[in-house]
Amino acid sequence: MGFFDEPFDLTTAAEGRVEGIAKVTGGGKYAAEYKVNGLCHAVLVGSTVAAGTILNINTNNAKQVAGVLGIITHLQKPLVPGMANEEKIKEARFGLPIFHTDKIYFKGQPIALVIAETLEDATYAASLVTAEYKEDTKIVDFNGALASVSLTPAGKDRGDIAALNNAAQTIEAEYNIKAEVHNPMEMHATIAEWIADDKLKLFDKNQGVNNVQRTFAKLFNIPVDNIEVISEFVGGGFGSGLRVWPHALACIMAAKLVKRPVKLMLTRPQMFHSVGYRPASWQKIKLGANADGKFVGIHHQAKNGTSFYENFNEGITRVTRLIYHFDNLKAEAATVPLNLSTPTWMRGPGDCTGDFAIESAIDELSYKLNIDPIDLRMKNLALAKHPDSGLPWSTNYINECIEKGAQMINWKDRKATHSQNVNGDWSIGYGMAVGAWNAGRGTASAGIQMQKDGTLTVQTAMTDIGTGTGISMQNIAHESTGISKSKIKIELGNSNLPPAPSQGGSNGLSSIGGAVVAAVAALKLKLAAYAASQNEAYKNATAADILMSDNGISFKTANNQFISFTSLWEKNKLAILEVEASSGPGTERQKYAFCSSAAHFCKVRVNRKTGKVKIERLVTVSDGGKIISEKAAANQMSGAAVGGIGMALMEEQATDERLGTLVGNDFAGYHFPVNADAPIIEVAFINKPDPNINPQGSKGLGEVGIIGTAAAIANAIYNATGKRLRDLPITPDKVL
Numbered sequence: 003m004g005f006f007d008e009p010f011d012l013t014t015a016a017e018g019r020v021e022g023i024a025k026v027t028g029g030g031k032y033a034a035e036y037k038v039n040g041l042c043h044a045v046l047v048g049s050t051v052a053a054g055t056i057l058n059i060n061t062n063n064a065k066q067v068a069g070v071l072g073i074i075t076h077l078q079k080p081l082v083p084g085m086a087n088e089e090k091i092k093e094a095r096f097g098l099p100i101f102h103t104d105k106i107y108f109k110g111q112p113i114a115l116v117i118a119e120t121l122e123d124a125t126y127a128a129s130l131v132t133a134e135y136k137e138d139t140k141i142v143d144f145n146g147a148l149a150s151v152s153l154t155p156a157g158k159d160r161g162d163i164a165a166l167n168n169a170a171q172t173i174e175a176e177y178n179i180k181a182e183v184h185n186p187m188e189m190h191a192t193i194a195e196w197i198a199d200d201k202l203k204l205f206d207k208n209q210g211v212n213n214v215q216r217t218f219a220k221l222f223n224i225p226v227d228n229i230e231v232i233s234e235f236v237g238g239g240f241g242s243g244l245r246v247w248p249h250a251l252a253c254i255m256a257a258k259l260v261k262r263p264v265k266l267m268l269t270r271p272q273m274f275h276s277v278g279y280r281p282a283s284w285q286k287i288k289l290g291a292n293a294d295g296k297f298v299g300i301h302h303q304a305k306n307g308t309s310f311y312e313n314f315n316e317g318i319t320r321v322t323r324l325i326y327h328f329d330n331l332k333a334e335a336a337t338v339p340l341n342l343s344t345p346t347w348m349r350g351p352g353d354c355t356g357d358f359a360i361e362s363a364i365d366e367l368s369y370k371l372n373i374d375p376i377d378l379r380m381k382n383l384a385l386a387k388h389p390d391s392g393l394p395w396s397t398n399y400i401n402e403c404i405e406k407g408a409q410m411i412n413w414k415d416r417k418a419t420h421s422q423n424v425n426g427d428w429s430i431g432y433g434m435a436v437g438a439w440n441a442g443r444g445t446a447s448a449g450i451q452m453q454k455d456g457t458l459t460v461q462t463a464m465t466d467i468g469t470g471t472g473i474s475m476q477n478i479a480h481e482s483t484g485i486s487k488s489k490i491k492i493e494l495g496n497s498n499l500p501p502a503p504s505q506g507g508s509n510g511l512s513s514i515g516g517a518v519v520a521a522v523a524a525l526k527l528k529l530a531a532y533a534a535s536q537n538e539a540y541k542n543a544t545a546a547d548i549l550m551s552d553n554g555i556s557f558k559t560a561n562n563q564f565i566s567f568t569s570l571w572e573k574n575k576l577a578i579l580e581v582e583a584s585s586g587p588g589t590e591r592q593k594y595a596f597c598s599s600a601a602h603f604c605k606v607r608v609n610r611k612t613g614k615v616k617i618e619r620l621v622t623v624s625d626g627g628k629i630i631s632e633k634a635a636a637n638q639m640s641g642a643a644v645g646g647i648g649m650a651l652m653e654e655q656a657t658d659e660r661l662g663t664l665v666g667n668d669f670a671g672y673h674f675p676v677n678a679d680a681p682i683i684e685v686a687f688i689n690k691p692d693p694n695i696n697p698q699g700s701k702g703l704g705e706v707g708i709i710g711t712a713a714a715i716a717n718a719i720y721n722a723t724g725k726r727l728r729d730l731p732i733t734p735d736k737v738l
């Protein structure tokens with residue numbers, strides 16, 4: 003799309019984002035960067051065993067360190083009302099009852115928190131805290147523990163998969179994916195300050211300030227409005243900020259104990275076990291088709307890892323019911339408890355895992371049937387209606403994504419036989435896969451403050467985790483008012499602003515767009531009400547009839563009489579005009595099903611001597627309804643594609659069964675793609691508005707960028723080498 007082709011220029015680059023200049027010049031403040039008077043620092047101490055019970059904790063040496071202000075352990079905990087007893091802990095559904103239990107569930111689990119004047123004092127003192135444990139047998143090996151849990155039905159069966167026995171061709175195979183870690187660039191951090199006994203202020207890294215508010219209001223038994231959460235800049239999330247994690251609670255407990263503002267920032271190694279991860283998974287697929295390629299049915303079994311203190315089910319087989327039509331379908335799932343922290347949603351959660359297995363199996367089947375993988379998919383897409391609910395799709399252009407992507411990558415150059423693909427030490431291969439995601443929408447609110455000079459400030463509590471929510475809101479406000487973008491300011495990521503859902507599940511823009519449109523309509527009506535004093539006809543104005551410009555308004559049925567903002571403001575003695583409106587899904591969800599979709603195409607080069615896989619080209623075409631900001635959308639898709647390369651080739655949260663430890667809990671040991679590993683991602687959009695999902699017609703894009711990418715790469719590797727690799731990541735040792 004030319005996004006990366008443009009020469010880098012600070013001014014044009016910044017134009018793409020309302021927060022661009024602040025971000026690239028260091029002006030944007032992330033949670034840990036706020037200056038707060040009297041701030042002190044907290045450092046977590048982690049358990050050195052993976053399973054067992056704490057017998058005692060020795061904090062004496064740590065207490066002697068100059069500058070230490072306090073130490074929290076489960077023995078001296080400041081009481082969190084919502085964790086006062088076992089029952090309340092269960093009710094709170096917070097997850098790990100940090101400092102409210104002597105049980106150890108995973109290595110690195112916080113057992114103490116040291117608060118000191120400086121980060122250095124706190125870090126040193128934390129190193130002096132020791133503990134004795136009664137160790138239990140630990141289980142961290144996901145594949146070793148697989149057999150210990152039984153599958154149960156995941157949704158209703160369709161037809162009878164016994165029909166697979168009569169299919170012309172079947173594939174039956176197992177797929178394993180290692181756990182992956184979000185690792186946003188900005189580490190999770192909280193600054194907590196108790197303004198009064200029941201009033202709390204937080205600077206916090208998260209993906210939803212209202213969710214943080216609600217969580218702590220419940221735990222501390224204080225009104226939601228007594229908690230202010232500021233998350234104005236968020237340096238990536240990928241799902242790690244969709245929950246409220248124990249470290250944030252620890253920070254708040256510390257602030258209460260020392261009666262001062264406290265900052266707690268996770269270290270990079272702590273990030274690996276503190277804020278969730280994509281769990282390890284196992285899948286088995288049985289897929290069959292008739293000789294003409296029509297699918298007979300699918301049997302999809304899936305298990306994913308979880309912790310011993312919470313059950314996290316990824317929903318791996320959800321996508322099995324979304325893309326293709328299967329007359330016969332059976333899905334089963336289970337979770338496997340491990341001595342690890344609880345996993346969570348990570349970009350394309352569940353679907354991108356399930357999709358890898360399905361799209362790999364379909365590719366494998368295409369070779370058996372001797373049908374082009376594109377043709378096989380086209381024959382079986384559920385294009386008319388959602389295969390499970392039976393509701394017609396509002397819009398579904400997955401077939402157009404495939405057609406466009408095939409053109410872009412020159413699919414006709416692909417040779418079906420891998421022996422034809424040799425070029426010196428390298429084998430060339432093409433692969434493709436598709437992905438889809440239920441396109442959601444939540445209820446969100448937006449506010450607008452308007453000044454006499456026509457300047458608008460559009461506000462929402464929603465965070466922008468780097469997706470371009472701000473620029474998209476600006477574009478929608480501009481489109482619906484006609485006011486120049488330079489006169490539209492955006493404020494977000496603060497719980498004092500109009501409430502909004504968390505930014506996740508590709509729901510952000512889908513939710514907030516409608517709220518901006520609703521707020522603009524409210525603003526127009528408010529302006530019309532004031533204008534009525536100058537022209538009676540304005541009394542009957544509807545929002546749709548009112549036109550705005552940089553300087554004033556006009557109204558069709560009042561002979562388009564222009565009334566300037568200046569005269570409106572002066573006649574009515576106005577200061578700042580304020581409106582707030584909310585908007586959410588209506589009855590359309592009873593009539594239609596909604597999905598975003600994508601097709602991913604990959605050209606690889608595989609070195610037969612070293613097993614090195616080079617991604618030569620990666621094309622990603624998606625249907626996200628109307629594209630509101632092309633640059634932000636393309637940025638989302640190329641970022642997701644790079645995440646897909648990581649999933650396919652590199653990312654792996656390995657565990658050491660002997661020690662119960664995570665292996666490689668830093669950027670030296672946990673590999674993900676750098677520039678040399680990724681080509682310029684070629685991004686395109688279908689860009690057709692969905693008329694029913696929301697006023698702006700956009701469907702979420704965050705997830706579909708990564709759903710299918712790994713399969714496209716694995717399928718290209720097969721096309722190049724003839725080696726079917728079903729375990730991710732596909733490291734060189736597996737290729738050889």
Ligand code: MOS
Pocket residue numbers: 209239240241242244347348349350351505506507508704
């Ligand atoms: Mo994402 S897993 O929707 O932050």
